[in-house]
Amino acid sequence: MASFIQLLISGLATGAIYALIAVGFTLLWQTSQTINFAQGEFVMLPAFFVLAAMNWGAPFWLAALIGVAASVVVLGILFKLIVVDPMLRYGVLPLVITTIALSLLLKESVKNFYSSQAQPFPTLVPDADIRVFGAAVSLQSLVVLAVAITTVVALHLWLNKTRTGRSMQATAQNPILARILGLPVQRMVLYTFVINAILVAIASILISPIYLAKFTNGETLGMAAFIAAIIGGFNQVRGAILGGFILGVLDNLSAAYLSSQYRDAFPLLILIAVILWRPQGLLGRVDERTV
Amino acid sequence: MTRLGAAVLAIAGLAAITTPFFLKPFGIYLLSMWAVLTIAAIGLNLTLGYAGQVSLAQGAFVGIGAYTEALLTQTGVPFPLAFIAAGLLCFIIGWTLGYPALRVQHHYLAFVTLAFTTLVFLVLRNEQWLTNGIYGINGIMRPALLGWSTGKALNFYFFSLGTLVVLSLAVWWMLRSPWGRAFVALRENPIRAASLGLDTRRYTLMAFAIGSSLAGLSGALYAPLVQFIEPASFALNMSFNLLLMVIVGGSGYFFGPFVGALVAVLLPEWMRVAEGYYLIVYAGLVMVMMALCPSGILGLAERVAKAASPNGRAAPAFGAERTAP
Numbered sequence: 001m002a003s004f005i006q007l008l009i010s011g012l013a014t015g016a017i018y019a020l021i022a023v024g025f026t027l028l029w030q031t032s033q034t035i036n037f038a039q040g041e042f043v044m045l046p047a048f049f050v051l052a053a054m055n056w057g058a059p060f061w062l063a064a065l066i067g068v069a070a071s072v073v074v075l076g077i078l079f080k081l082i083v084v085d086p087m088l089r090y091g092v093l094p095l096v097i098t099t100i101a102l103s104l105l106l107k108e109s110v111k112n113f114y115s116s117q118a119q120p121f122p123t124l125v126p127d128a129d130i131r132v133f134g135a136a137v138s139l140q141s142l143v144v145l146a147v148a149i150t151t152v153v154a155l156h157l158w159l160n161k162t163r164t165g166r167s168m169q170a171t172a173q174n175p176i177l178a179r180i181l182g183l184p185v186q187r188m189v190l191y192t193f194v195i196n197a198i199l200v201a202i203a204s205i206l207i208s209p210i211y212l213a214k215f216t217n218g219e220t221l222g223m224a225a226f227i228a229a230i231i232g233g234f235n236q237v238r239g240a241i242l243g244g245f246i247l248g249v250l251d252n253l254s255a256a257y258l259s260s261q262y263r264d265a266f267p268l269l270i271l272i273a274v275i276l277w278r279p280q281g282l283l284g285r286v287d288e289r290t291v
Numbered sequence: 292m293t294r295l296g297a298a299v300l301a302i303a304g305l306a307a308i309t310t311p312f313f314l315k316p317f318g319i320y321l322l323s324m325w326a327v328l329t330i331a332a333i334g335l336n337l338t339l340g341y342a343g344q345v346s347l348a349q350g351a352f353v354g355i356g357a358y359t360e361a362l363l364t365q366t367g368v369p370f371p372l373a374f375i376a377a378g379l380l381c382f383i384i385g386w387t388l389g390y391p392a393l394r395v396q397h398h399y400l401a402f403v404t405l406a407f408t409t410l411v412f413l414v415l416r417n418e419q420w421l422t423n424g425i426y427g428i429n430g431i432m433r434p435a436l437l438g439w440s441t442g443k444a445l446n447f448y449f450f451s452l453g454t455l456v457v458l459s460l461a462v463w464w465m466l467r468s469p470w471g472r473a474f475v476a477l478r479e480n481p482i483r484a485a486s487l488g489l490d491t492r493r494y495t496l497m498a499f500a501i502g503s504s505l506a507g508l509s510g511a512l513y514a515p516l517v518q519f520i521e522p523a524s525f526a527l528n529m530s531f532n533l534l535l536m537v538i539v540g541g542s543g544y545f546f547g548p549f550v551g552a553l554v555a556v557l558l559p560e561w562m563r564v565a566e567g568y569y570l571i572v573y574a575g576l577v578m579v580m581m582a583l584c585p586s587g588i589l590g591l592a593e594r595v596a597k598a599a600s601p602n603g604r605a606a607p608a609f610g611a612e613r614t615a616p
Contacts, residue, residue: 035401086582094585096345096401097538098578100531105574112567219527223409226402261417268406275399276391 002135007252009132013141015248016148020203021221022228022240023152024196030172030235031192034084035096038103039200040222045106046071046204047121047213048114060122068201076197080190103218110215121208144206151202152241155195159237168192220264224251227271233284242283246270295596303549311448319444320516325556326451327512330458332536332548334505337462339534340543341474342498343481348388348404349533351411352381352503354525356510358415361428361520370434370515377511378504385503389496400499408530415522427521431514441515451512458508463545465501474498478543506533535577541587550588 021043028034036042050060050067058066083102087095125143129136159165170178171188179185203221211217228247232239247267255263274281311319335349356377363373392403415422422428433441441447465471473494476484485491514520532555540551562569584591 083578087585090581090585093343093345094581097534097585098581100534101574101577101581104531105571105578108568108570108574112571223405226405230399230402262413265410265413268410271406272391272403275403276394279394279399 003256005132005135006137007256008249009135009137009145010141011249011252012245013144013148013248014252015245016145016152017203017207017244018221018224018228018248019241019244020148020151020199020206021225022232022244023155023237024199025225026229026234026237026240027172027192028196029229031168031175031189032080032084032088033092033095034088035092035099036196037096037099037222038106038218039225040218040220041103041106042071042075042197042200042218043204043207043221043225044213044215044218045075045110046201047208047217048110048119049201050205050208051119051121051213052114054122064205067205068198071201071204072194072197074197075200076194077190079197080193084193103222107215107218114215116215118212118214121213123209124206140209144210147202147206151199155199156237164188164191224267227267230271230281231274233281236281236283239281239283243281300546307452311445316444319448321556321560323444323448323451323516325552326448326455327509327516328533328536328556329548329552330455330512331506331509331533332540332552333459333462334502334509335533336502336537336542336545336548337474337498337505338502339537340547341466341478342495343478344393344495344499345401345534346404346499346502347401347527347530347534348385348407348411348503349506350525350527350529350531351404351408352385352506353510353513353529353533354411354415354520354522355381355384356507357514357520357525358422358428358510359507360511361431361514362421364432364434364515365428370436374508374511377507379507381507381510382500382504385500386496388503389499393492393496393499404530405527408525408527412522412526415525422522425522427519428514429519431518431520433515433518447516451516454508454512458505462505466545535573538585539577539580539587541589541591544587544589547587547589554588 021039024042025036025039028036046067049070050063053063053066053070054060083098084095087098123140124147125139128139130139130142131137159169167178167183168188168191170181170183171185172192175185178188207217207221224244224247228243229240230243231246232241232243247270250270251263251267254266258266307322311322314322331349331353334352335346338344338346338349359377359380360370360373363376364370368376388403388407389400392400416425418424433447435441436450439446441450466474473484473489476487476489477491477494477498481491517524536551536555537548538551539554540547540549558573559569562572565572580587584594586593
């Protein structure tokens, strides 16, 4: 039982990080029909911004802020202006290819210009265990969980309670109508890219102490984000959050109780099962086909 | 086909036959690799260029084909049988995989095939009793056909080239048949095709399954060409590479994969100077090309030909009567 609680909490912590990544992923899809195949690399990169800032002598908290800011500029604004905007008129497919190429570009750039070795990354809190129902739970997992949940709640409140947030939702649901109603659609779309950049930067800072900062980190994380988004529902922020948690917990439990060799396979099997029986995702709504 | 297209094709064919005589064994090996990968790229072009589905499983199918060939010939099955078995197995697996994935919107196939590629890699790595795990399979023999050994580099090249020609003629014939016209209809306007009573889902599935079986056949040649296969060769990278080949060459153009595969095989060799930065440059080039000319090299060539022709009409060169999207 103790080990079950341990696995559950560390699973929830990983799941919370997946949820952050998946939420950004679905936001981009909703507002601009961008399927970002580089989302995993977007999570890998900010950790290196932070490390670079620390190499320049910045303390961790400042480096973390610089990392988030750099990520907003590069992965948010520049990504939209340079990569996405020129491609959108060609439709979904060329953009998919472009983001695949972008993921390769980011990965190889980090490998060549920073390091191909895994880099240690400072933790937010000292490495310690606390007892929960007789199980030793690492403080780090709890902090990750707390930060991720705070971020998601803040995002949720912002999307639902503020005027800008609701304009963004309107843009996501029906861009043409939003434009007719006089909403600045282009600016709203830019905001979602910025939010995605902030989310991936937070995820990066949370996960890098656990996985170490390595140029290949994006491969598994990107896949996890896709799967979480599809399990939950591609067109729902709520769904992506649920999908992230489900994936994190199942991943940990199946590795412990079923087979660690096929650990990576379980999420994929869940993905295929969801697509077979509930293609719109657990919380998703069915999209009408448009001509 | 226009006179210009025929001339280009004749020169390319002549070059494919004569070039290897002027090359060292490594050059011949690269050309053979080109012929082998082109087969897989032709298959992906059916899925991507004609049915409009992004598949990231083509590399995995090449892997399944390669392992099928290697394992079967090791137990003494003659090469032609193993070759056919590889294609057949991939056809069946492709059908089984595409059936659920194609029920839903198109971008799901990209995810499902991504997942599939990872699954295949895991099985190849973990099922040691069958595949020898991470150590791979060594010393795969090159086949002898009717007493003609393909052991030498030059012989194997002509064997691969011959297979490529036969298979591409088969695909060409298929696309010209009334049945294959449906694929072209899918490419041009899937909604119109559906409204004209075409069962688009069935044809998309068919394109995917045939595309997968071509990857299997390509894999069955890949194994004896390289003579050593391991799971990592067929991980996501190979699928990405094949996808980029089709895109770079020009997806939906019949000869697109030939050009794309040539670029993808030769470019790394020409860019040896760039060393580790090669992939960065390659990824950058692909992004620039997608922004400027998403229809690939042949799309660009067609645009140039259009601008140059006096009456301003596009000559439907390169085997694709493609209308502008």
